[in-house]
Structure formats: structure tokens, C-alpha cells
Amino acid sequence: MNTKKRIDLHNHTTLCNHATGTTEEYIQRAIELKIDVFGFSEHAPMNFDEKYRLKLKDKELYENDILSLKEKYKNDIEILLGYEVDYLKGDYILPEVINSKVDYLIGSVHFINDGWGFDNPEFIGQYKNKDINTIWEDYFEAITNMIKCGKFDIVGHLDLIKVFKFLPTKDIKTIAHTTLKEIKKSNMVVEINSAGYRKPIGEQYPSKELLELCYELNIPITFSSDAHSIDQVGLNYEKASSLAKEIGYKKCTYFQQRDKIETSF
Ligand SMILES: [Zn+2]
Numbered sequence: 001m002n003t004k005k006r007i008d009l010h011n012h013t014t015l016c017n018h019a020t021g022t023t024e025e026y027i028q029r030a031i032e033l034k035i036d037v038f039g040f041s042e043h044a045p046m047n048f049d050e051k052y053r054l055k056l057k058d059k060e061l062y063e064n065d066i067l068s069l070k071e072k073y074k075n076d077i078e079i080l081l082g083y084e085v086d087y088l089k090g091d092y093i094l095p096e097v098i099n100s101k102v103d104y105l106i107g108s109v110h111f112i113n114d115g116w117g118f119d120n121p122e123f124i125g126q127y128k129n130k131d132i133n134t135i136w137e138d139y140f141e142a143i144t145n146m147i148k149c150g151k152f153d154i155v156g157h158l159d160l161i162k163v164f165k166f167l168p169t170k171d172i173k174t175i176a177h178t179t180l181k182e183i184k185k186s187n188m189v190v191e192i193n194s195a196g197y198r199k200p201i202g203e204q205y206p207s208k209e210l211l212e213l214c215y216e217l218n219i220p221i222t223f224s225s226d227a228h229s230i231d232q233v234g235l236n237y238e239k240a241s242s243l244a245k246e247i248g249y250k251k252c253t254y255f256q257q258r259d260k261i262e263t264s265f
């Protein structure tokens with residue numbers, strides 16, 4: 001059977017202190033939108049920027065909440081449990097997170113150059129301190145290292161560094177070339193993340209040109225809204241999925257206990 005599925009694997013909860021709405025409200029909204037597979041991927045616990053992520057002491061609470069919703073709504077929607085894990089220089093990634101019994105782990109870079117939160121409007125001033133090409137190269141180097149560490153299933157918002165529309169003068173495909181080859185080698189999946197439509201850049205992550213490169217390299221994709229509120233659940237999915245189709249993608253991927261499942265979309 002080749003049924004089409006609507007997938008949304010990257011969503012947050014109030015346990016990270018920068019999201020609103022209950023997990024059950026997210027699920028009800030997802031059902032309303034006819035999403036078939038909906039995954040939570042809370043910002044994983046880490047001894048860095050702790051205020052804006054799940055606390056280690058709440059890890060079980062988070063997991064039990066999602067698992068009980070999974071059971072409660074099993075006839076309406078497939079709910080998945082995951083984490084979005086920050087990759088940054090230093091020994092921050094917790095074995096408790098990496099060894100969790102989850103469906104998938106998203107690897108993301110939100111900090112470069114020794115802890116600069118480059119996607120946070122609060123620290124936007126720091127773009128002035130460094131050459132924009134170097135910033136982009138540093139970012140993609142961090143993504144490459146994240147991929148090489150081999151701990152993750154999904155590349156989170158591949159070109160998040162474009163968030164404020166500070167674009168390099170060098171060719172982006174050249175900057176990202178090594179990263180894309182590394183994704184291919186790793187067998188990881190790239191998410192088409194719709195949060196970018198809500199940001200100054202005004203488009204999905206990754207850009208069309210990078211997505212075309214992913215397609216050429218046969219890199220699988222998944223879909224995510226990166227919702228931090230109920231109204232963001234599934235937002236702009238149509239734009240993201242029609243772009244993927246336009247590029248040539250016919251399948252997308254989700255995970256069950258770290259195993260890949262392919263489906264039409
Ligand atoms: Zn967040």
C-alpha cells in the first residue's frame with residue numbers, strides 16, 4: 001500500500017521555557033490538520049544555556065507525557081518521541097540523552113564561535129564583529145562536525161545561519177559542499193523546516209538550492225514545523241511539501257526507535 005502521509009517531526013513543549021500550549025493541544029491541532037505522524041523533539045538537557053531547554057530532572061516527565069499521549073491518541077495519529085540536541089564545541093552532550101529510548105534525535109547547531117547564539121535576536125549585534133563569509137564557514141564546519149560525530153538521525157535546520165538574512169558573498173553551495181557530502185556518507189535525513197517562513201529570511205530551511213543538491217545526492221528528507229506554539233503546528237507545510245515535490249522528491253522519511261521508515265507525502 002502506498003498511502004501518502006503528512007509528517008511533522010520537530011516540535012517543542014513548554015518544558016524548554018520558550019514555548020506555549022500543552023502537548024495535548026499540539027496533538028489536537030495536528031489531528032485537525034490531518035497530520036499522520038507527529039513528533040516531539042524537545043531541546044535536550046545540557047549544562048549550557050540551561051534556562052531555555054528541558055531540565056535533566058524533567059526528562060522522565062517529558063518522555064512519559066509524550067508516551068501517554070501516544071497511547072491515548074494511537075487510533076488518530078502516530079506520535080513519536082525525540083530530542084533536538086545542540087551540537088557545540090566542548091563536552092556538553094549528555095550520554096543520558098544519546099542513550100534515551102527515543103524514535104530519533106535531531107542534531108542542531110544554535111551556537112558557534114564559543115557559545116554565540118547566532119539565531120537569537122538578542123545577540124544579533126555580534127554579526128558585526130566578524131566577516132560574514134567566515135561566520136558561514138564556521139557554521140557549516142560545526143554542522144559537518146555534528147554529522148561526523150555519528151550520534152544523530154536528522155540534520156536540524158541545515159542553513160539556520162541565514163535566519164536574519166545576512167548572506168555571504170561567497171557561493172553558498174561551495175560553502176556547504178563538504179557538509180552535504182558528509183550528510184550523504186552518514187545516511188542522515190535532512191528536515192525541511194518551515195520555521196524559516198516565520199523569520200526574517202522568509203523561506204524554509206534549507207534553501208531551494210541546497211535542497212536541490214540534497215536531491216542530487218539522494219539525501220532523504222523529512223518535514224517539520226519547529227512549532228513553539230499551537231498556531232505554529234503544521235504551519236506552511238504546503239509550501240514546504242510542494243517545494244520538495246517540485247525538486248523531484250517523492251518520498252519522505254520518519255523514524256521508529258531509530259529505524260527509518262519511508263513514505264509518500
Ligand atoms: Zn526552541
Ligand SMILES: [Zn+2]
Nearest residue numbers: 084108156157
Ligand atoms: Zn533548533
